[in-house]
Amino acid sequence: MKQQRGELPIDEGWAWVIVAAACCLFGLQAGGFKCQGILLVELVENFEGIYSTSTLIWIVNLKYCLSGLTAPLTGYLVVKFSHRIVAIIGVLLTCTSYIGLAYAPSFPAILLLHSIPCGLGEGMIFLSALLVSNQYFDKKKALALGIIASGSGIAAIILPHIYRVLFDNYSFSGACLLLGGVYLQLVLPACLYRPISFYARHSQSRQNRSEEIRLAEETEHHGIDSTRVHPNCTSQKGSRERSLSLSCQKSVDDSLAVPFCSQPQVNTISDSQLFKSIGDVAGSAIFIPTNTQKVAISSLDQEEYSKEKFNWRVILLPKFLIVVISVCLYAFGMATVYSAIAGLGKELGVPKSTIAVALMISGFVEIPCRISNGLFADKKLITSTAQYALALFIPGLMCLICAQVSGLAGIALVLTGMSTAGTSVFSLIPMVIIELVGSKYVTSGMSIQVLGQSLAFLPSSYITGAIYDTYGSWRVVFYYLAGVIWLSSTVVWPYCLIKWCKDTITDKTRRKTDGSVNAVS
Structure with a gap:
């Protein structure tokens, strides 16, 4: 049998083409963010003696901020137009930003020509990639999200080598122009985001x-x-x-x-x-x-x-506030885990090369783990909210153990916890929103929680730095990270327990009623 144009491909056909395209776009966007450290080093060398590192770091920070702060605008554009249009605009803005970086002569020019358009563009790519599969999947929705999110692990393995080759073999301007060309290729997968109205x-x-x-x-x-x-x-x-x-x-x-x-x-x-x-x-x-x-x-x-509307009132729903508060608390800790690992390794005497290899291995592990988490969520052995709470709990436990265990073993445990569960938190959030408040709020809910997540990222680095400056030990920092991440989990667990108790009581009452009816008959 052949799929006709008048039939919606739920969990099949073109839906998987869209997943592949979203995986590519999400991977290059998320992987690009993971490579911003490489870009910062090149910026420092290119503007050495002109601007300090503390000044140039705002080029990267502004992109992080804008990609999250403009999430509600992106969500509105998605429901107003389509995922395809928003993704294409995001790709073009990102491509233009790297071309602007190649010719920007000063720090203000870099902020105007690179940081602002890149932050806007990558925010559009990120949100549209996570939301585009929602309309095309029913029974395999979580698996689709897991595959899309696994693109960040794939890109984290490939993109650093591309960045390194370009900056090692070309001038700063030439490498930025080529990076703009690389991002321009994302127009093709963005065009595969076929709208449901088709x-x-x-x-x-x-x-x-x-x-x-x-x-x-x-x-x-x-x-x-x-x-x-x-x-x-x-x-x-x-x-x-x-x-x-x-x-x-x-x-x-x-x-x-x-x-x-x-x-x-x-x-x-x-x-x-x-x-x-x-x-x-x-x-x-x-x-x-x-x-x-x-x-x-x-x-x-x-x-x-095709007529979903952006609704700010979702933030007034108590169940949605559970998601927002837990995500913000998790972002406080998760934002600095990977940067703190390097400092802890130095404090424990672990070689830099060993840390680099451990990070690369964690990237490989992250790919199948995100897909496996999606498969597990689709099986519905437990609710998506309970799985989300468990995914928050595991990284916090590993951070606590890392603070007590010396040597490479503690670092390996943290990376294991983040790869197996921690990084899957963000791909589970759409499923949790659908389960708690309904699918009609998924675009609005995702946009608002990304905004909250971005606001939490801003002070996290400064708080972590202040703790280290006060106590002079990265172990103390990991105690702090474990506490914050665990706190995000405790926000969700009470709801899960209350819901489980209510369902159990309802089920027992129904069984007694059915038994009484059968006895009378």
């Missing part, structure tokens, strides 16, 4: 064609020449309703070409009825072999998928 648009024309074929078959079956039918025998209501005269059908004789009708009785046939009965008559140009369920788009489906 299927609804083609379903309408397909319904009209199906109706015409049915009318022709009815006419041929009764021996009526459709070009000579009396005008009183048929009627039409708009472009979406056609009628047949039942009295004409009863009075027609095979030998008569023009039937006589005095008072025709109209039987109206709606598009939805025709589409369900003979929707497979008309052909299509999309051929994706599949044997799984097809979902036909009705006018209600189109309204549900």
Whole structure:
């Protein structure tokens, strides 16, 4: 069986093409952020003696801030236009920013030509990549998000080598121009973000064609020449309703070409009825072999998928506040874990090369772990909220152990906790929002939580630095990180326990009621 244009590919077909495209875009965006340290070193060397490192670091920090602070605007643009348009604009802004960096002569010019457009562009790429799969997946939604998020692990392995090759073999301006060219290639996967309205648009024309074929078959079956039918025998209501005269059908004789009708009785046939009965008559140009369920788009489906609105009121929902508060607390700790690992390694006497290898291995481990977390969420053995709380708890536990264990073992435990669970937190957030407040709030909810996450990132580095300056030990910093990350988990666990108790009581009550009914019968 072949997938038709009027059928929505839920968990199949083009949905997986969109996942592959989103994985590519998310990977280069997230991987690019992980390579900002390399870019900062090159900026310091290029402007040595002109600007200090503390000044130039704002080039990177401003990008982080803007990508999160403009998340509500990005979410609004997504629902106003489409994921495809937002992603393409984001790619073009990112590409332009690196071209601007190549020719920017001063620090203010870099902020204007690079940091601002790059922050806006990468924020658009990030949010649209995480949200684009929501409409195309039902049973495999978490798996799709896990695959998309795993792109950051893949890019973290590949992109540092690309950055290093470019800056080692070309001038600073030449390397920035080539990076702009690399990001420009993302326009192609962004174009693969097919909007849901594509299927609804083609379903309408397909319904009209199906109706015409049915009318022709009815006419041929009764021996009526459709070009000579009396005008009183048929009627039409708009472009979406056609009628047949039942009295004409009863009075027609095979030998008569023009039937006589005095008072025709109209039987109206709606598009939805025709589409369900003979929707497979008309052909299509999309051929994706599949044997799984097809979902036909009705006018209600189109309204549900393509008319989502950005709603600020989601922040007033208590269940959503649980997500926002936990994410902000987690961001306080998670933002500095990887930078603190390097300092702890130096304090414990672990070689820099060993730390680098450990970080690379953690990138490899992160890829299958994110996909596995998605598969586990789709199995629904536990709720997505409980899995989210567990993913918050594990990194905090590993940070606490790391603060007590000396040598490479403690660092390995932290990286294991972050790779297996910690980095999957952000790909589980859309599932948690859908579970707690509903799918109609997922775009608004994701935008607002990214804004909160960005606001939490800002002071985290300064707090971590102040703790180290006060106590002079990275072990103390990891005690602080463990406490903050655990606190984010404790925000979610009470809700999970209360919900479990309510469900248990409801289930017992239902069983008693069913038992009483059976006993009476």
